[in-house]
Amino acid sequence: xxxxxxxxxxxxxxxxxxxxxxxxxxxxxxxxxxxxxxxxxxxxxxxxxxxxxxxxxxxxxxxxxxxxxxxxxxxxxxxxxxxxxxxxxxxxxxxxxxxxxxxxxxxxxxxxxxxxxxxxxxxxxxxxxxxxxxxxxxxxxxxxxxxxxxxxxxxxxxxxxxxxxxxxxxxxxxxxxxxxxxxxxxxxxxxxxxxxxxxxxxxxxxxxxxxxxxxx
Amino acid sequence: xxxxxxxxxxxxxxxxxxxxxxxxxxxxxxxxxxxxxxxxxxxxxxxxxxxxxxxxxxxxxxxxxxxxxxxxxxxxxxxxxxxxx
Numbered sequence: 001x002x003x004x005x006x007x008x009x010x011x012x013x014x015x016x017x018x019x020x021x022x023x024x025x026x027x028x029x030x031x032x033x034x035x036x037x038x039x040x041x042x043x044x045x046x047x048x049x050x051x052x053x054x055x056x057x058x059x060x061x062x063x064x065x066x067x068x069x070x071x072x073x074x075x076x077x078x079x080x081x082x083x084x085x086x087x088x089x090x091x092x093x094x095x096x097x098x099x100x101x102x103x104x105x106x107x108x109x110x111x112x113x114x115x116x117x118x119x120x121x122x123x124x125x126x127x128x129x130x131x132x133x134x135x136x137x138x139x140x141x142x143x144x145x146x147x148x149x150x151x152x153x154x155x156x157x158x159x160x161x162x163x164x165x166x167x168x169x170x171x172x173x174x175x176x177x178x179x180x181x182x183x184x185x186x187x188x189x190x191x192x193x194x195x196x197x198x199x200x201x202x203x204x205x206x207x208x209x210x211x212x213x214x215x216x
Numbered sequence: 217x218x219x220x221x222x223x224x225x226x227x228x229x230x231x232x233x234x235x236x237x238x239x240x241x242x243x244x245x246x247x248x249x250x251x252x253x254x255x256x257x258x259x260x261x262x263x264x265x266x267x268x269x270x271x272x273x274x275x276x277x278x279x280x281x282x283x284x285x286x287x288x289x290x291x292x293x294x295x296x297x298x299x300x301x
Contacts, residue, residue, distance in 0.1 A: 104247075121233050121235070149283070150283045151287065152287075168288070169288050169289075170287070170289045170290070171290050172289060174231050174232070174233055174291045174292045175267055175292035175293075176267060176292065177292055
């Protein structure tokens with residue numbers, strides 16, 4: 001029986017029997033030293049304050065997929081807004097009050113004929129100024145290389161099976177644009193309020209590796 | 217409009233993916249003028265370049281290995297990397 005014999009050592013394990021995460025006692029990397037040196041110089045020379053830097057970190061941490069979900073929900077209920085979003089997604093997001101900085105955003109509409117999915121094969125470009133930081137898998141070599149070679153197989157691994165006749169459009173964020181997918185609105189959600197609809201829009205559905213889901 | 221991505225292999229900070237070089241696609245939309253990363257990465261002030269979204273069929277990129285030849289990839293390519301076909 002697990003957790004029931006007391007004759008062996010639980011040294012180094014938590015009360016529930018799992019290993020503790022090791023302290024990060026390793027030395028700083030070249031780039032970490034560079035970042036600290038640059039930050040301290042900017043503060044010492046009076047260009048920035050530590051509080052300003054921390055405020056920017058907090059501002060980025062406060063961005064989340066919920067922002068994009070509100071944009072998608074608005075597009076589902078307001079055809080005029082949807083047209084504006086497809087024309088210039090950055091401007092349309094700003095009109096909703098989101099501070100997305102200088103980001104250039106393109107919205108990609110999923111239909112019965114087309115499914116869009118976003119990747120950055122060169123690095124990890126992602127609409128951070130709207131959706132916050134990307135998931136770890138988005139930055140992995142496997143996702144970045146396989147999505148342009150075998151997108152349908154990758155999407156299957158995310159649990160998304162697309163009809164053979166539907167066209168897959170892979171968008172490689174190679175330069176200055178960032179992308180958000182407008183997933184098709186699920187029939188089960190027709191008639192709901194904009195606020196309720198936003199809870200259906202998942203982060204993965206805005207990257208194109210998932211579909212909107214009824215809230216649990 | 218049909219275009220081919222130049223098959224050039226210069227050193228430096230290049231944002232034209234290797235898997236698209238030499239491939240033929242269609243211009244999906246023109247986005248406007250942007251700084252050229254090949255110069256700005258080295259603090260060189262050159263002219264801005266037009267950025268273009270190009271749509272490629274999977275069959276053009278991967279040939280017989282393509283998962284489904286009619287699926288497409290769209291990418292942003294700076295105009296100086298494109299030549300008319």
